[in-house]
Amino acid sequence: MKVSxxxxxxHRAALLAxxxxxxxxxxxxxxxxxEIAAEVGLTHGAFYTHFPSKEALCVEAIAxxxxxxxxxxxxxxxxxxxxxxxxxxxxxxxxxxGCAFAALSGDTVxxxxxxxxxxxxxxxxxxxxxxxxxxxxxxANAARRARGIKTVASLIGGLLLARNVTSVGLRDEIxxxxxxxxx
Amino acid sequence: MKVSxxxxxxHRAALLAxxxxxxxxxxxxxxxxxEIAAEVGLTHGAFYTHFPSKEALCVEAIAxxxxxxxxxxxxxxxxxxxxxxxxxxxxxxxxxxGCAFAALSGDTVxxxxxxxxxxxxxxxxxxxxxxxxxxxxxxANAARRARGIKTVASLIGGLLLARNVTSVGLRDEIxxxxxxxxx
DNA sequence: TGTACATCAGTGAACGCGCGTTCACTGATGTAC
DNA sequence: TGTACATCAGTGAACGCGCGTTCACTGATGTAC
Numbered sequence: 001m002k003v004s005x006x007x008x009x010x011h012r013a014a015l016l017a018x019x020x021x022x023x024x025x026x027x028x029x030x031x032x033x034x035e036i037a038a039e040v041g042l043t044h045g046a047f048y049t050h051f052p053s054k055e056a057l058c059v060e061a062i063a064x065x066x067x068x069x070x071x072x073x074x075x076x077x078x079x080x081x082x083x084x085x086x087x088x089x090x091x092x093x094x095x096x097x098g099c100a101f102a103a104l105s106g107d108t109v110x111x112x113x114x115x116x117x118x119x120x121x122x123x124x125x126x127x128x129x130x131x132x133x134x135x136x137x138x139x140a141n142a143a144r145r146a147r148g149i150k151t152v153a154s155l156i157g158g159l160l161l162a163r164n165v166t167s168v169g170l171r172d173e174i175x176x177x178x179x180x181x182x183x
Numbered sequence: 184m185k186v187s188x189x190x191x192x193x194h195r196a197a198l199l200a201x202x203x204x205x206x207x208x209x210x211x212x213x214x215x216x217x218e219i220a221a222e223v224g225l226t227h228g229a230f231y232t233h234f235p236s237k238e239a240l241c242v243e244a245i246a247x248x249x250x251x252x253x254x255x256x257x258x259x260x261x262x263x264x265x266x267x268x269x270x271x272x273x274x275x276x277x278x279x280x281g282c283a284f285a286a287l288s289g290d291t292v293x294x295x296x297x298x299x300x301x302x303x304x305x306x307x308x309x310x311x312x313x314x315x316x317x318x319x320x321x322x323a324n325a326a327r328r329a330r331g332i333k334t335v336a337s338l339i340g341g342l343l344l345a346r347n348v349t350s351v352g353l354r355d356e357i358x359x360x361x362x363x364x365x366x
Numbered sequence: 367t368g369t370a371c372a373t374c375a376g377t378g379a380a381c382g383c384g385c386g387t388t389c390a391c392t393g394a395t396g397t398a399c
Numbered sequence: 400t401g402t403a404c405a406t407c408a409g410t411g412a413a414c415g416c417g418c419g420t421t422c423a424c425t426g427a428t429g430t431a432c
Contacts, residue, residue: 001375001376001377001425001426001427001428002373002374002375002376002425002426002427002428002429003374003375003376003427003428004375004427004428004429005375005428005429007375008374008375008376011375011376025293026293027212027289027290027293029210029212029213030212030293032417032418032419033418033419033420034417034418034419042375042376042377043376043377043378044377044378044419044420045375045376045377045378045379045420045421045422046375046376046377047420048419048420048421049374049375049376050375053419053420054418054419054420095292102289103289104289105289105343105344105346105347106210106285106286106287106288106289106290106343107210107289107290108347109278109343109346109347110208110209110210110213116347116349117349119347120347120348120349120350123344123347123348124348124350124353127353145356145360146356146359146360146363146364149341149344149356149357149360149361150337150360150361150364152340152344153337153340153341153343153344153357153360153361154333154336154337154340155340156340156343156344157335157336157337157338157339157340157341157343158332158336158340160288160289160292160336160339160340160343161288161306161332161335161336161339163288163292164288164291164292164299164302164303164306165303165306165307166299166300166303167303167307170307170310173328173329173332174332174336176329177328177329177332177333177336178332178333178336180329181329181333181337184392184393184394184395184408184409184410185392185393185394185395185396185406185407185408185409186394186395186407186408186409187394187395187396187408188395188396188408190408191407191408191409194408194409215384215385215386216385216386216387217384217385217386225408225409225410226409226410226411227386227387227410227411228387228388228389228408228409228410228411228412229408229409229410230387231386231387231388232407232408232409233408236386236387237385237386237387368432369431369432370430370431370432371429371430371431371432372428372429372430372431373427373428373429373430374425374426374427374428374429375425375426375427375428376424376425376426376427377423377424377425377426378422378423378424379421379422379423379424380420380421380422380423381419381420381421381422382418382419382420382421383417383418383419384416384417384418385415385416385417385418386414386415386416387413387414387415388412388413388414388415389411389412389413389414390410390411390412390413391409391410391411391412392408392409392410393407393408393409393410394406394407394408394409395405395406395407395408396404396405396406396407397403397404397405397406398402398403398404398405399401399402399403399404
């Protein structure tokens with residue numbers, strides 16, 4: 001049965017939101033169209049009135065997940081708080097609501113051109129954002145860009161490492177060491 | 184038809200080697216038993232005389248991939264050469280022969296306990312190895328362990344970032360920035 | 367404002383496909399005599 | 400050393416399953432008069 005235009009628009013947004021969360025939690029391959037649709041209260045058939053294919057959804061979901069700049073990081077003096085939140089035990093556990101880059105950078109290298117391209121653009125945007133914030137708004141120069149890259153890579157690498165150790169003690173040691181190295 | 188014991192042993196080792204390479208290249212989910220067996224010249228049925236399940240193969244393959252210490256890193260003065268090789272364009276491209284941690288740390292978080300446990304052990308071993316090498320053989324203390332963790336996380340994060348950008352210029356900028364930050 | 371009709375979001379059965387795993391069978395290996 | 404037989408690595412058909420995608424159909428929406 002048909003549904004009002006505004007409801008349909010809500011469904012589309014909800015599909016993107018569900019995909020965005022589920023993809024980060026389980027990866028692209030382990031989430032099916034039916035699962036995403038069910039999350040929103042629809043059947044898999046309805047999905048195809050909103051997106052032409054799963055790949056198209058992945059591309060849009062990447063944009064959704066990475067939209068906006070790193071949570072609340074506006075300038076260099078915010079960095080410590082941002083790093084503390086990023087390298088927290090909560091972020092280690094909450095994959096579905098967490099960083100898309102840490103969650104998906106292992107998957108995207110093996111995906112199609114369209115997906116790789118969307119992810120690459122998001123990374124460029126992220127690095128630009130960090131370089132700018134670390135320069136307190138002044139235009140980025142090479143040194144600040146290098147610091148932005150270092151920060152991004154350390155955060156992602158540290159979070160991935162922490163997510164992959166089973167010992168809580170080692171996990172916390174990793175988080176502390178990475179926080180210290182970004183001070 | 185049956186095959187000599189030594190041939191069978193070779194087949195087992197070849198299956199592990201093929202799996203080790205293919206898993207790093209494509210991830211656990213995108214490599215099938217039939218593909219691995221075919222790589223060795225066997226059919227999928229033969230696989231099950233060597234391994235009870237795909238999961239068991241994954242566990243053993245993780246051990247295979249991560250066996251031995253970080254390529255040639257024996258002491259702190261080797262670090263620069265190791266870092267240069269790790270953060271090289273060749274390593275960005277050659278995923279199947281490259282670092283298992285960069286290739287699979289995104290996947291393993293979503294896998295079974297047995298796989299997570301094998302991967303976690305490998306990471307602990309890796310960090311221990313780095314902490315020891317960076318201390319030039321002397322017993323590791325907290326500061327050296329922290330430096331080992333920072334090095335490992337930066338290498339993995341930097342490689343993943345470099346693998347995920349489509350622009351060659353940005354890729355090289357990332358590799359340079361990460362090499363500089365580990366000097 | 368009320369009616370008639372075209373539109374189209376959503377349903378659910380069906381499709382082809384690839385996957386991990388099982389199993390009856392084959393025939394070379396390797397052992398017991 | 401030679402023969403008879405048990406073992407077991409490897410084959411290939413078959414299984415159940417979940418997936419992405421298609422499509423005929425439904426019925427509420429929204430538009431034209």
